[in-house]
Amino acid sequence: MLGPIGRALALPWEGEQRASFEIAKGRMQPTPLISYDRVHKTFAGPAGAVAAVDDVSLDIAEGEFLAIVGSSGSGKTTLLRLANRLIEPDGGSIRIAGEDISCLEPVALRRRIGTVFQNGALFPHMTVAANIGITPRLLGTAPKAVAARVDELLDLVQLDRAAHRNRLPDALSGGQRQRVGVARALAAGPRIVLMDEPFGALDPLTRDTLGSDYRALHAQLGLTTVMITHDITEALLLADRIAVMRSGHLVEAGTPAALAASREPYVAELMTTPRRQAARLAALLPESGAA
Amino acid sequence: MSLLSDPRFAEALSHLADYLGSHLRVSIAALALGLAVSFPLALLARNRPTLRNLLLGIASVVQTVPGLALLALFYPLLLALAALTLRWFGLSFSAFGFLPAVLALALYSMLPVLRNTITGLNGVDPGLIEAAKGVGMTERQALLMVELPLALPVIMAGIRTAAVWVIGTATLSTPIGQTSLGNYIFAGLQTQNWVLVMFGCVAAAVLALAVDQLLAFIELGLRTRSRARVGSGTAAIALMVGASLLPSLGSSPARYAIGAKTFTEQYVLSALISERLQAAGLSATSRAGLGSSVIYEALKNGDIDTYVDYSGTLWANQFHHREQMPRAALLAALQQDLARDKITLLGELGFENAYALVMPRQKATALGIRTVEDLARRSRDMSIAGDYEFFSRPEWAALRDAYGLAFRTQRQMQPDFMYAAVASGEVDVIAGYTSDGLIAKYDLVVLDDPKHAIPPYDAILLVSPKRAEDHALQDALRPLLGRIDIATMQQANLRASGSDADSSPQAVARWLWSRIAK
Ligand SMILES: Nc1ncnc2c1ncn2[C@@H]1O[C@H](COP(=O)(O)OP(=O)(O)OP(=O)(O)O)[C@@H](O)[C@H]1O
Ligand SMILES: [Mg+2]
Numbered sequence: 001m002l003g004p005i006g007r008a009l010a011l012p013w014e015g016e017q018r019a020s021f022e023i024a025k026g027r028m029q030p031t032p033l034i035s036y037d038r039v040h041k042t043f044a045g046p047a048g049a050v051a052a053v054d055d056v057s058l059d060i061a062e063g064e065f066l067a068i069v070g071s072s073g074s075g076k077t078t079l080l081r082l083a084n085r086l087i088e089p090d091g092g093s094i095r096i097a098g099e100d101i102s103c104l105e106p107v108a109l110r111r112r113i114g115t116v117f118q119n120g121a122l123f124p125h126m127t128v129a130a131n132i133g134i135t136p137r138l139l140g141t142a143p144k145a146v147a148a149r150v151d152e153l154l155d156l157v158q159l160d161r162a163a164h165r166n167r168l169p170d171a172l173s174g175g176q177r178q179r180v181g182v183a184r185a186l187a188a189g190p191r192i193v194l195m196d197e198p199f200g201a202l203d204p205l206t207r208d209t210l211g212s213d214y215r216a217l218h219a220q221l222g223l224t225t226v227m228i229t230h231d232i233t234e235a236l237l238l239a240d241r242i243a244v245m246r247s248g249h250l251v252e253a254g255t256p257a258a259l260a261a262s263r264e265p266y267v268a269e270l271m272t273t274p275r276r277q278a279a280r281l282a283a284l285l286p287e288s289g290a291a
Numbered sequence: 292m293s294l295l296s297d298p299r300f301a302e303a304l305s306h307l308a309d310y311l312g313s314h315l316r317v318s319i320a321a322l323a324l325g326l327a328v329s330f331p332l333a334l335l336a337r338n339r340p341t342l343r344n345l346l347l348g349i350a351s352v353v354q355t356v357p358g359l360a361l362l363a364l365f366y367p368l369l370l371a372l373a374a375l376t377l378r379w380f381g382l383s384f385s386a387f388g389f390l391p392a393v394l395a396l397a398l399y400s401m402l403p404v405l406r407n408t409i410t411g412l413n414g415v416d417p418g419l420i421e422a423a424k425g426v427g428m429t430e431r432q433a434l435l436m437v438e439l440p441l442a443l444p445v446i447m448a449g450i451r452t453a454a455v456w457v458i459g460t461a462t463l464s465t466p467i468g469q470t471s472l473g474n475y476i477f478a479g480l481q482t483q484n485w486v487l488v489m490f491g492c493v494a495a496a497v498l499a500l501a502v503d504q505l506l507a508f509i510e511l512g513l514r515t516r517s518r519a520r521v522g523s524g525t526a527a528i529a530l531m532v533g534a535s536l537l538p539s540l541g542s543s544p545a546r547y548a549i550g551a552k553t554f555t556e557q558y559v560l561s562a563l564i565s566e567r568l569q570a571a572g573l574s575a576t577s578r579a580g581l582g583s584s585v586i587y588e589a590l591k592n593g594d595i596d597t598y599v600d601y602s603g604t605l606w607a608n609q610f611h612h613r614e615q616m617p618r619a620a621l622l623a624a625l626q627q628d629l630a631r632d633k634i635t636l637l638g639e640l641g642f643e644n645a646y647a648l649v650m651p652r653q654k655a656t657a658l659g660i661r662t663v664e665d666l667a668r669r670s671r672d673m674s675i676a677g678d679y680e681f682f683s684r685p686e687w688a689a690l691r692d693a694y695g696l697a698f699r700t701q702r703q704m705q706p707d708f709m710y711a712a713v714a715s716g717e718v719d720v721i722a723g724y725t726s727d728g729l730i731a732k733y734d735l736v737v738l739d740d741p742k743h744a745i746p747p748y749d750a751i752l753l754v755s756p757k758r759a760e761d762h763a764l765q766d767a768l769r770p771l772l773g774r775i776d777i778a779t780m781q782q783a784n785l786r787a788s789g790s791d792a793d794s795s796p797q798a799v800a801r802w803l804w805s806r807i808a809k
Contacts, residue, residue: 111427
């Protein structure tokens with residue numbers, strides 16, 4: 001299932017894991033790659049304690065593209081940050097590939113997981129190449145190998161090598177910055193990519209292009225992606241499965257079709273917007289399918 | 292006359308290597324120490340609000356202490372510490388010059404470094420710190436690779452501010468015995484040699500500017516990750532320090548250090564002593580501009596070898612005696628006090644430089660004032676001016692209590708301006724010095740002290756414990772004893788207060804020797 005580029009992307013340290021994953025896949029073992037089990041996280045806010053994540057259990061399968069939707073403050077970011085131990089849960093456990101992450105070294109764990117941040121969060125004092133190559137460099141990859149890897153990744157996210165390698169992030173457009181952000185997340189060949197509203201601040205056209213380009217990469221590289229988005233339409237179009245959060249609770253998780261059929265009132269309410277949009281578009285663009 | 296051909300300019304230039312080198316050494320040492328302490332402290336404190344507020348609070352308070360006072364405070368502090376280490380470990384160190392100057396200046400440099408490092412680091416976008424962790428950096432890597440580079444401009448601005456402050460304030464380390472560009476300024480102010488004052492100020496400003504620009508250059512190098520820039524900037528600073536060490540390595544250090552307090556007469560007398568030592572084939576260096584209490588301790592500890600003090604000053608200020616005594620008896624008693632500190636009283640120079648109340652002759656005659664007693668009856672309507680020490684000295688208390696003096700106003704002035712002020716009527720009376728040449732110049736009169744409230748002030752030559760058995764030194768100095776009468780000293784002081792080439796302390800010392808040797 002790895003394409004030619006995907007195979008090239010497999011770094012030496014990571015080949016073993018992939019091999020074991022192929023074996024696991026071959027045996028069709030249903031162990032989820034990421035598994036939240038009754039996870040709690042409470043923050044001390046100014047108006048008392050806030051249960052940011054409240055008793056959430058969620059399994060994410062290998063190769064799956066999961067979107068997390070929900071209104072502001074519903075706990076999406078908290079849920080994601082728990083997965084790479086940027087914060088620690090108050091209760092419950094999180095497993096990745098069967099291992100309880102509380103037993104893993106957090107820094108090593110984060111180097112194995114790719115993360116794409118809102119607005120890119122590129123380091124402004126480093127060139128595009130230095131930003132992309134950061135995790136391999138931290139892992140001790142030789143500078144030459146890092147440089148070659150950076151070029152591969154620039155190709156992968158469709159940025160011209162020569163034109164972008166030595167630029168500083170401030171000299172890039174929002175869309176280019178997010179492409180670099182994606183390249184940085186993929187640089188060390190992770191199996192898991194976490195994205196927190198990666199395309200939120202972009203214009204709709206760029207956002208759509210970037211979304212579908214990323215979806216293609218996800219498939220091509222055999223990634224497991226968890227992406228937070230405000231936009232339910234985006235989630236429906238990109239994700240295999242959607243998890244709906246509301247004030248710390250996981251309301252429902254399912255395929256777009258399952259959500260469309262849901263009786264849950266909050267989920268039904270969420271679905272009204274994309275439904276209305278679809279109806280409107282169908283009325284406005286009757287020929288688009290036929291043409 | 293062109294400035295460059297002015298002999299005073301040449302004279303100033305001849306000290307440049309020494310003063311500039313010492314100034315640079317003390318400044319860089321203080322900056323390095325200040326940085327070494329405040330930078331780790333800032334890293335430690337940035338995420339600990341209590342510690343942060345405490346540190347910034349202390350540093351701000353230190354900043355409000357005037358530089359001169361801070362430097363002066365470190366001297367007695369270290370002196371006490373040196374006494375303690377001597378008692379406990381049998382080890383002592385010099386509390387004079389370099390050490391107190393470096394410590395005080397380092398303390399002075401801390402606020403901008405602390406404040407800017409903390410603000411700089413706290414100003415880094417939290418999203419980027421999260422990203423740094425997210426891509427797999429350890430806390431240390433995040434600090435080194437992301438936080439510090441992003442905070443660099445703010446931190447460097449703090450370091451540059453500290454550098455400019457330290458180099459500027461280092462000029463004030465002269466009175467605690469650290470040679471610096473301040474030697475020009477203090478000497479120039481005392482002897483009204485404005486060429487010297489300007490020279491010192493300009494040299495300090497140029498040095499501060501040069502270091503500031505070098506630091507800016509290094510900052511640019513760090514920002515553009517240019518090793519060449521960082522390297523050459525650092526090398527330039529190292530070169531400056533190296534060059535500042537050269538003169539002291541090249542020339543063998545002078546054997547004898549001669550102290551001088553902060554007024555003209557002292558500059559002249561130390562130049563005279565210096566000249567006598569050189570004539571006897573002994574090498575000498577001058578430590579001028581020392582504070583009254585610093586200079587005695589410096590002699591006691593052997594930081595200087597000899598200087599001229601005044602019997603009454605030591606009697607009242609150093610040994611805290613209150614009783615009055617005639618001249619000879621006081622000298623004998625003083626000799627015993629000095630002996631306890633193992634200091635040799637070589638002898639009197641022959642004149643007295645006493646504090647005395649002085650007013651214009653005409654006004655005194657018109658008002659019928661001849662003595663301090665006469666003055667006391669009218670003091671309520673009069674104003675008095677004294678030097679910076681006078682009103683806090685025991686002599687003033689004694690004088691005031693003996694005669695019941697109570698003036699309408701009481702002002703402190705730079706001694707050299709005092710005489711002009713009383714001559715012009717700006718103040719009515721001043722606490723002048725009997726050996727001052729300006730008394731004759733402005734036609735002033737010294738008021739009698741019938742109750743002998745002010746002790747005698749014989750100028751006496753003192754020799755440090757270390758040189759108690761040094762006959763070469765003492766033989767070279769002996770020809771000065773008993774040879775300078777009050778009229779001669781007044782004339783010498785008057786010459787030194789001029790502002791031409793013949794008024795440098797060295798020139799006046801040569802003139803004085805020619806008078807004595809006759
Ligand atoms: N570090 C923190 N300290 C205190 N409270 C926090 C912290 N992080 C999150 N919270 C609180 O937890 C709740 C969930 O926050 P979270 O950031 O997970 O929401 P979100 O769904 O990502 O929202 P948004 O869509 O606005 O990004 C909010 O009430 C928030 O205020
Ligand atoms: Mg969020």
